[in-house]
Amino acid sequence: MIQTRRTITLGLVAALGAVLLNPVRALAAWNDGAFKARSTMDGMKALGISNPQDSSDIVIRAPEIAENGAVVPIDVTSNIPGTTSISVFIEKNPFPYTGSFEFAAGAVPFVHLRAKVGESTPVRVVVAAGGKFYTAAKDVKVTIGGCGG
Amino acid sequence: MRHALMVGLAAALAAAPWLTASAQTEDEVNAEFEKFRAVLEQDNPAELWEVKGEQLWKTPRGPKKASLEKCDLGLGPGVVKGAYAQMPRYFADVDRVMDAEARIVHCMITLQGYQYADLAKAPFSSATRTPDPVSIVTYVAAQSEGMKFAPPQSHPKEREAYALGKEIFNFRGGPWDFACASCHGLEGKKRIRTQLLPNFADPATAIAAVQAWPGYRMTGGVMHSLQWRLTDCFRQQRLPKPDYTSETLSLLMTYLTVNASGQTYKGPGIKR
Amino acid sequence: MADPMKIRATLQGDVADVRVLMAHPMETGQRKQAGKVVPLHFIQTITATLNGKQVFAADISQAISRNPVFAFKVKGAKAGDKIAITWKDNTGDTRSDETTVRGDS
Secondary structure (H helix, E strand, O other), X not given: OOOOHHHHHHHHHHHHHHHHHOOOOOOOOOOHHHHHOOOHHHHHHHHOOOOOXXXXXXXXXXXXXXXXXXXXXXXXXXXXXXXXXXEEEEOOOOOOEEEEEEEOXXXXXEEEEEEOOOOOEEEEEEEEEOOEEEEEEEEEEEOOOOOOO | OHHXXXXXXXXXXXXXXXXXXXXXXXXXXXXXXXXXXXXXXXXXXXXXXXXXXXXXHHOOEOOOOEOOOOOEOOOOEOOOOOOHHHOOEEEOOOOEEEOHHHHHHHHHXXXXXXXXXXXXXXXXXXXXXXXXXXXXXXXXXXXXXXXXXXXXXXXXXXXXXXXXXXXXXXOOEOOOOEOHHHHHOOOOOEEEOOEEEOOOOOOOOOHHHHOOOOEEEOOOOEEEOHHHHHHHHHHHOOOOOOOOOOHHHHHHHHHHHHHOOOOEOOOOEEEO | OOOOOEEEEEEEOOEEEEEEEOOOOOEOOOOEEOOEEXXXXXXXXEEEEEOOEEEEEEEEOOOEOOOOEEEEEEEOOOXXXXXXXXXXXXXXXXXXXXXXXEOOO
């Protein structure tokens, strides 16, 4: 389906308006375009992320080497004041955009997740805070391992 | 000309850091893997099967519509706490040494009326199905978390089980002339790709054979017990497949668990 | 209804450390079983409330691991508070579970 830029802009404004007017998120808001994006850049575009600034106030903890790429634990903490969401992109996965986590009413901007990582890759995180975007990345190595238990 | 080439080559090699710097050692990689597994074990999907197993233990089921709450795992009917860490052991009612899963299957047959043939048909987990005995042994094993392995060696058949288990462990056979000891024996540290192969004959490292089983296997996201793991070892050695809950596996488990005696069992774990 | 989640919420000061284990195959649609491709089947959205008030929400992809585990933290929680978590997957299946925040042990 081809949308005009105007339609997309109106759509984004409407979505933003909906979020501002109604902070309780609608379960139906799953962003299909972002999840189907084949690159981190396209995923970010679909999410309306623009000009993310590198930030050392985003702490990503992930194993140096993951024994099994099927379950890679990733911890993200944002020390940026006013953080409202954390988005995760596993850059070399077929569909890099892995998810967004939103914080409201006292939730601490921290999340622990476990993801499938297809091959050694940077894990990129984008934080939304105060209407601006910030980003950081961490490399994760993945092995297949041998035949044992 | 050749001299210049040699000097040039030597200089190039000296300048290449990837040749002179040590690659990550086996121990470093293994340490990383252990850290990785420790994080995942904090919230282990195996817990989902502990819950399921407890339900299966307590719910009246099978043709006899009975629960497993009268099942004797060696510490008396219905006593689950600590039982797993004290198995395999001899059971007079069957006159043989049994491991935990073999005993659970025995109870499912005698108390609940299930048929061995049905339980043995597809006894191992797949992506879509976990057989009941696997959930139950996960629950039972969790009730021994934090306890020291202490399989008894007081009955003559228990001591015989250890000796026979040791023979099985060292028995070379099949088209590749493999024994368990070929990978896990006394000849020092061995490795398959990135997986270290601990020595199970040495009490210092034998714990690795029984720790973290039953385990949630990351590959495929399935729950597996030692029945699965040892059967798969036989397959990897190209040896004939042992029957589900057969005496062979109980004997082998006796050898491995006795070697690990005195060491603490951490409960169902995470496996590659 | 889908299999239950396992939720643990423990207080560390005034922050509830919430850990949730979900039972879900999280199929990517890339895997084959018995020669046939297993269709896409994964949790898409998660919401969590503290005493009925939403505190945490997530949109996730099929790249999240099978039997997902998440942890998040909620400030201003007290022992006895209720944490409720709901997930919904791409087939419309849904699951809700709750737990009570436990004080420091």
